Amino acid sequence: MNETGSHNSTILQIDRLKKYFPIRRGFFQRITxxxxxxxxxxxxxxxxxxxxxxxxxxCGKTTVAKLILKLLDADTGKILFNGLDITKLDEKEMxxxxxxxxxxxxxxxxxxxxxxxxxxxxxxxxxIAGFHKSSEQQQRLENLLKMVGMSPASSDRFPHEFSGxxxxxxxxxxxxxxxxxxxxxxxxxxxxxVSIQAQxxxxxxxxxxxxxxxxxxxxxxLNVVGYICDMVAVMYRGHxxxxxxxxxxxxxxxxxxxxxxxxAVPDSEHSTISEPDSKGNGPANTLTPHAGCSFQPRCPISExxxxxxxxxxxxxxxxxxxxxxxxxxxxSHHFFLD
Amino acid sequence: MxxxxxxxxxxxxxxVYFQSEDEIARAVDGISFDVRxxxxxxxxxxxxCGKTVAALSIxxxxxxxxxxxxxxxxxxRDINLLDFGDDEMQKIRGNQIAMIFQExxxxxxxxxxxxxxxxxxxxxxxxxxxxEVIRRCQQLLKDVGIDSPAERxxDYPHQLSGxxxxxxxxxxxLACDPDLIIAxxxxxxxxxxxxxxxLRLMNTIQKRRSMSVLYITHDLxxxxxxxxxxxxxxxxxxxxxxKREHIFSEPKHPYTQALLASLPSREKRGQRLYSIPxxxxxxxxxxxxxxxxxxxxxxxxxxxxxxxxxxxxxxxHQARCPVIFExxxxxxx
Numbered sequence: 001m002n003e004t005g006s007h008n009s010t011i012l013q014i015d016r017l018k019k020y021f022p023i024r025r026g027f028f029q030r031i032t033x034x035x036x037x038x039x040x041x042x043x044x045x046x047x048x049x050x051x052x053x054x055x056x057x058x059c060g061k062t063t064v065a066k067l068i069l070k071l072l073d074a075d076t077g078k079i080l081f082n083g084l085d086i087t088k089l090d091e092k093e094m095x096x097x098x099x100x101x102x103x104x105x106x107x108x109x110x111x112x113x114x115x116x117x118x119x120x121x122x123x124x125x126x127x128i129a130g131f132h133k134s135s136e137q138q139q140r141l142e143n144l145l146k147m148v149g150m151s152p153a154s155s156d157r158f159p160h161e162f163s164g165x166x167x168x169x170x171x172x173x174x175x176x177x178x179x180x181x182x183x184x185x186x187x188x189x190x191x192x193x194v195s196i197q198a199q200x201x202x203x204x205x206x207x208x209x210x211x212x213x214x215x216x217x218x219x220x221x222l223n224v225v226g227y228i229c230d231m232v233a234v235m236y237r238g239h240x241x242x243x244x245x246x247x248x249x250x251x252x253x254x255x256x257x258x259x260x261x262x263x264a265v266p267d268s269e270h271s272t273i274s275e276p277d278s279k280g281n282g283p284a285n286t287l288t289p290h291a292g293c294s295f296q297p298r299c300p301i302s303e304x305x306x307x308x309x310x311x312x313x314x315x316x317x318x319x320x321x322x323x324x325x326x327x328x329x330x331x332s333h334h335f336f337l338d
Numbered sequence: 339m340x341x342x343x344x345x346x347x348x349x350x351x352x353x354v355y356f357q358s359e360d361e362i363a364r365a366v367d368g369i370s371f372d373v374r375x376x377x378x379x380x381x382x383x384x385x386x387c388g389k390t391v392a393a394l395s396i397x398x399x400x401x402x403x404x405x406x407x408x409x410x411x412x413x414x415r416d417i418n419l420l421d422f423g424d425d426e427m428q429k430i431r432g433n434q435i436a437m438i439f440q441e442x443x444x445x446x447x448x449x450x451x452x453x454x455x456x457x458x459x460x461x462x463x464x465x466x467x468x469x470e471v472i473r474r475c476q477q478l479l480k481d482v483g484i485d486s487p488a489e490r491x492x493d494y495p496h497q498l499s500g501x502x503x504x505x506x507x508x509x510x511x512l513a514c515d516p517d518l519i520i521a522x523x524x525x526x527x528x529x530x531x532x533x534x535x536x537l538r539l540m541n542t543i544q545k546r547r548s549m550s551v552l553y554i555t556h557d558l559x560x561x562x563x564x565x566x567x568x569x570x571x572x573x574x575x576x577x578x579x580x581k582r583e584h585i586f587s588e589p590k591h592p593y594t595q596a597l598l599a600s601l602p603s604r605e606k607r608g609q610r611l612y613s614i615p616x617x618x619x620x621x622x623x624x625x626x627x628x629x630x631x632x633x634x635x636x637x638x639x640x641x642x643x644x645x646x647x648x649x650x651x652x653x654x655h656q657a658r659c660p661v662i663f664e665x666x667x668x669x670x671x
Contacts, residue, residue: 056530056532057529163617165617193384193385193556193618194384194556194558194600194601195384195596195600197600197602198601198612198613199613199614201611202610202611202613205610220530223601223602223604224602226602226607227611246607247604250604261531263534264531265530266533266557266559266563
């Protein structure tokens with residue numbers, strides 16, 4: 001691995017990422033508007049650590065994941081993986097890096113090929129990882145299945161023969177087969193039952209310790225995020241609104257949107273059922289452009305200047321950044337890479 | 339019989355089985371619980387535990403066959419709903435007992451307007467003039483917090499957001515002023531902030547109209563916010579029931595204890611989460627004895643052979659685990 005980045009401990013650094021999708025209408029498919037999925041997203045993931053990316057549906061979380069995997073190309077911004085900007089790489093240059101970054105999906109059934117046995121699914125990755133002899137491949141397959149807590153005998157069976165939790169284990173084994181350094185977990189436990197959820201969360205934590213993995217943990221469940229993540233980035237309509245160490249964020253949330261999210265979590269000390277409504281009915285769509293802060297229409301403390309100009313990150317303490325000037329302690333702070 | 343008067347719905351030893359070619363799935367296997375007036379009772383459990391089947395059988399919506407009510411009674415105001423035919427059930431459904439489903443988009447008809455669908459619910463049960471129906475619909479939409487109800491009435495379901503659709507579903511359920519609402523995972527498909535709004539709304543409406551709510555969910559977080567009493571279901575039986583405080587602060591059944599211990603939270607950071615070994619049994623192949631015994635840390639030989647009795651802890655707190663009951667501090671002292 002090339003360690004050319006400024007920080008050797010940083011595995012992934014994202015700087016001012018932007019991605020718009022065109023809306024096409026009519027016979028000639030003319031562009032009539034833009035979905036502003038990712039507007040301005042910056043964060044870093046340290047080696048062996050977990051960053052939680054939280055936000056409501058439609059806020060752009062999954063688009064960020066796809067941009068990091070280069071399943072989509074970013075409009076502007078940088079994605080530094082081990083110091084190398086992957087946004088500039090073409091398909092061929094990207095290929096060796098693909099096995100470094102893997103993803104685990106929410107729906108483990110939809111993401112496994114129903115016509116391939118579990119062994120076949122995982123073996124594809126093992127071959128790519130450079131195991132060429134079939135005895136080595138077999139050994140590796142058994143190790144991977146053992147690592148995720150499944151018996152080697154399951155390799156001859158098909159995905160439909162397994163329960164949701166077991167399928168998620170298979171998905172994890174497949175992601176591990178190419179020996180990645182970073183795994184993007186896109187809502188990995190939200191489709192699972194409570195008793196199974198704990199098994200998978202424990203497994204992810206064990207694997208992180210054993211293999212030194214880094215995780216980007218995408219979730220809307222703040223209880224899970226509070227348990228598993230070291231850092232948390234709160235996303236709203238394509239912007240990171242607040243970025244802080246997990247303890248700091250849960251104990252001293254600053255941004256009004258973070259506070260709204262925390263107050264909505266059932267089963268937390270912040271929660272009350274009589275919490276006053278924020279303005280508006282729910283998460284706003286990403287179609288209509290707004291000047292100023294994107295959260296302003298729903299914000300309980302907004303004022304005129306929030307509607308007028310864009311807001312940069314403000315430093316609110318060590319490693320704690322907030323995109324809201326009403327809560328600013330000191331002046332504007334340019335994020336990262338300066 | 340003063341206590342009985344307060345009970346709106348009483349499910350007694352209900353058994354619902356599903357017959358297929360070579361097996362019988364015992365989805366609900368002898369459950370008993372009461373819903374009192376103005377009370378919220380939560381049925382909580384993992385997928386496949388029978389909570390939705392229990393709700394559907396109260397509404398008379400279990401498809402027969404393959405389903406079969408194998409035993410028990412469902413008393414609504416002391417009348418057994420299981421004795422009713424389709425026509426009689428039709429009069430109760432929507433009118434006195436209404437249901438809210440999980441997925442508002444699939445439970446609303448995409449080719450009719452919101453107004454048509456809420457109006458239909460009123461027209462079935464009451465014979466009132468059309469303009470009166472429209473007025474009622476508008477009032478209902480206003481009650482559930484939808485802005486400019488007059489315009490929304492001519493909207494189609496796809497024009498609304500997920501939260502608004504769920505509000506419409508609630509408005510439909512409220513249309514005939516029912517005494518009992520059965521809500522099956524009404525907020526599972528929604529974002530947390532919208533979920534909080536819907537829970538708040540249901541709470542306000544319930545108080546205002548003095549309704550009872552039977553709330554079905556797998557989310558213990560939601561249960562801790564809305565329930566007066568909780569029934570914890572596992573593999574077709576009620577493992578434990580009692581007041582919310584009892585269930586959350588002094589759970590007596592090993593399954594309830596394990597469920598609560600396995601919930602992730604920030605306070606548990608750095609600790610390992612407790613995880614229940616194994617998986618939920620298939621409803622057709624449940625283990626003999628206590629259905630939880632293969633996964634239970636307290637299981638002894640009798641658990642594998644004998645169906646566990648319901649043990650009383652007082653104040654309506656019951657748990658189906660004699661092992662923990664025999665080991666309680668009062669007994670040991």
